[in-house]
Amino acid sequence: MSQQQAIISKGINWAVIWLYLALVAIGFLAIFSVEHKPDENVLQTLGGFKSNYSKQLLFIGIGLLVGTFILLIDSKLFTATANLLYALGIVLMLATFVIGKNINGSKSWIPLGFMNLQPAELCKIFVSLALAKYLSRPETDFRKPQSQLIAAAIALAPAVLSVAQHEAGLALVYFSFIMVLYREGLPPAYLIIGASLGVLAVASLVMEENTLFITLSVMAGLALLFLRRRIRRKKSILLMIIAFWAVGVGVQRFAVPYVLNSAFECYQSSRIMSMVGKEYDCSKNKHTKSDANANKKPAKKTDDYNVKQSKIAIGSGGLLGKGFLKGTQTQGNFVPEQHTDFIFTAIGESFGFWGTTILVLLYGLLLFLIVSMAERQRSVFSRVYAYSVASIIFFHVVINMCMTIGLAPVIGIPLPLISYGGSSLLTFTILLFILVRLDADRQMVLR
């Protein structure tokens, strides 16, 4: 018996398990502090599974069961079923269009009775596995643009479906796979171009249309001026400059307005515009127009309120915080969606700068553990999978924290392992435990 136990636990990275447990515990206590009222009977509420924290406790229980089960599975199963699971995920996502349940305006949930499952969450696991599977195929040569395109398609297919489900926030998560692709040999030019496009997009939001157009034209003109000798020698440089200029103007004139007015919902566009200190005119938004035709719903409350309350809650925490269950903003329900997307504010208010810093460092430790685990893998499958997990967690943590402290627009993505929510907790549990299982078997085979 003990021998068998030794085999199972052999090679398991306990540090990751402990970190996982610590974060889940912190999450439970944070949700508890959001919901608990002084006159509440805790045991009774826990037993009744009425409150969010008692449900979260149930999810944690389920998560631990699932995690233990994964640790008992042979890791070969993951490589074998990767593509199948990916297909299942896509089918589930498509199924939401038929049997989906509408929660908060997004029809991306499948009701399971005791909880609502969000396939877009689970798809993160399937994409990670499928991407790992594709890149680890001996016949895949990632230096070929064709392979790069297929990899990108695998990663972004669920994102497209997410946008269609009005869950643009979740869709953005899938862009974090670009980090995995970079690690696997995507030329840095992509990153540079991506970054440039990002700057251009922000500039289009911030700057006046024509000013930016003139700026771009002047930049192109200057490039022509300085490179005129080399252009004489090599005509393709001229073409490149013209192409850059055309893409720049295209992004500024068409792509950004299209994304704002058609891809994003009105409230998302408003959040993005409010980040750069501007107001978004919802009447331009395609969704608003169709919504307005369907049912005359008033425009959502501006999101300045969320961010302001979030910053007040965190900012008022000070160095040491107000103490557990003593946060005035938390107790007064001032922060909207505090148990889910804004759970970080409860920690910030109750435990202050020390608390938030320790939490950030815990996540940092987890990320660095995963990256170092990734780098010691002998199989490409495990390495790609590990980087996928790191990228997803990184993206969630950074965007979620940044939106609560006013550095990123409010897009509804949860804080991994801490925010309330069964789908999210289960997804991250599975992601991590598969990684731990793969890592434990790193010596076994070369895949």
Added chain:
Amino acid sequence: MSDYNSIRSRVIRIIFGAALLIIIVQLFNLQLLSTQYGIDARNQAIYRKVIYPSRGLVYDRKGRVILDNTTLYDLIVIPSQLRGVDTAAICNIVGIDTAEFKSRVINAIIKNGRYQPSIFQGLLEPQMFAQLNENLYRIQPGFDLIERPVRKYPYNAAGPILGYLGEVDTGYLRRHPEGGYVRGDYFGVAGIENTYEKALMGQRGIEYWLRDNKNRPTSKFENGKNDTVAVAGSSLSTSIDIELQALGEKLMANKLGSVVAIDPRTGGILAMVSGPGYDPSLLTGSKRKKNINAFIRDPRLPLLNRAVSATYSPGSTFKTLQALIGLQEGLITTDFKVSCSGAFYGCGTGRPQRCLDYGTFDLRGAIRLSDNTYFATVMQKVINNPAMPDIDSSLNTWAKYMNAFGLGHKIGVDVPAEKPGLIPTAKFYNKRYGKGKWNYCTFRSVSIGQGEVNVTPLQVANEMAYIANKGWYKIPHVVDSIAGGDQFGLLERFKEKHTAVTIDDSVFEAVHDGMQGVVDNGTGTGARVKDIVVCGKTGTVENYAPGGIIKRPNHAFFCAFAPRVNPKIAIMCVVENSGRFGGTYAAPICGLMIEKYLKDSITDKGRLERIEYFSKLNLVPDFIYTDYKRQDSIDHKGDTAYLRLKGYLRIMKDTLGLEDDPEADDSKTDVNKKTELPKEDSSKDKKDSNAASNPIINNADDKKKLPVPDKKDSAQ
């Protein structure tokens, strides 16, 4: 390949590290560097709830509560919970239509938001409260009744003394930053409510509550660690005799004027009546604002506390003081006699002047019959005192005595809005006429209490206390003690005996003799009380409308103390513009008050009838009715039918103005006015009437030099 991988791995690690570092820097900035968020959090999450303690009670000298607290109810509405409330029931009970209902709810939302209670109807009438209370189940949870403590006057008396509460205004908030008042709080506006605000208000408690995003208080902040408990206001024990006060108010009904009664031994005010009186309970409760506005517009000025805020020439009541000064300075003796057989000299013109009164008087007789010549002579002696270097110092010596008697300056009573009155000094006359350009004749009328000299009723009553005590007084005051001790030192000044000048007892005895004569068989027999020796002095005060040209009916004055030995009450009564003499109206009122206080009750049938007679007697002067009519016609300006009905407007084309209308005069209600008093006043009253005429009238040259009398009717 390995190098290439490790570089990319390192880049990813750097990106991870950099992003997390940025988050930590921003957290450092939010949580440690900026202080604004802490303040914002406090402001929105912590609600500072002020707990109002009950105000202190006020007791009279016999321990009866004369100012109490009671609870009225406000009907409050919480707009967010209006669904399912029986709107029709509310509208029926409150007596409004649905449009008004809607507008009130909208106002409430604008004022306090949807989740906070707002007042729907404040300070409910008892009947409306009972109806609402019965129907509470139909109107909850959108509506509720909440308690509102208000003041209650159990005897409906003593309004001018007790005062009333009003809402704090911006000015008050600025002047009293330490009081912790906020907009909407109440404070004592008048009377001892105002003077003793610090003691009465108690100490407010503060509770810190956590509140939620809908502004609802949820629980105590830090379990009430920083809360302070409310301490109830201290109760005040006063020297007021509420029954005496009520009697005074009854006697002064339908009259302008004042009655002030003081216990000379303590300086405690027994009663302080200002006519016309008002029921102080009108200034509390649901109709408060409306009533105050009506009082402010009333030409009789009911909110003016005439006892301390109105100044009058003292008239003949001044003579007792003149006698004191003359005797004390050794310029006359108790046996000194003055006779005027037809002429009077000594104004520097060399020509004879008419006598003020004919006959020969000694001091006692002069006081008894209020002989003007006698006191004019005394004043002349005081002013032309050979012991003094010049006329300035003579007059200033006189003024010093008068100041010592409590005149010419604020006494320091604890009822607010006290006026100082005026005792003219050499400086005053030098300024008015120029140095050396005035002499005794210039202000001869002052010698008999006319002219520039001005006093308040309280000062006259205090002067009686001074004479009764034979040379000292304590500052008149209402409040004797504060429950829990005098923490703010409000009562210190009332303990001191004021004896600025020393005057021999024999001098007082002579004056007392004269004053006893006044009541026994002089000008003030109306003040007689069976078995009690009353010492008094009448006064009939000439006065003019503002501007000093149009003469108005005389003020009737009477002041007294009783009994002569061991005096227990010093009293003063003035009836403005009553016409006739001080002995006619003021003396009987004082007599009844003295009897009530010293005998505790009046049982004699004749005396009771007298009380009823005075309570019905209307002595409000004609010009007040003219003012009423003007006010009324302005209020109904444009309502021709009303104006014509009232007789303000007889024929449209004839008079459009608001001139005096003889027909309308007849319609006024002072029926009692012309009826005669039963024959009880003495014919001696005539003596006083001479005071009405100017002392110097038969000299045409002098007459020109005379100043136009200063504004006398100082009730404004």
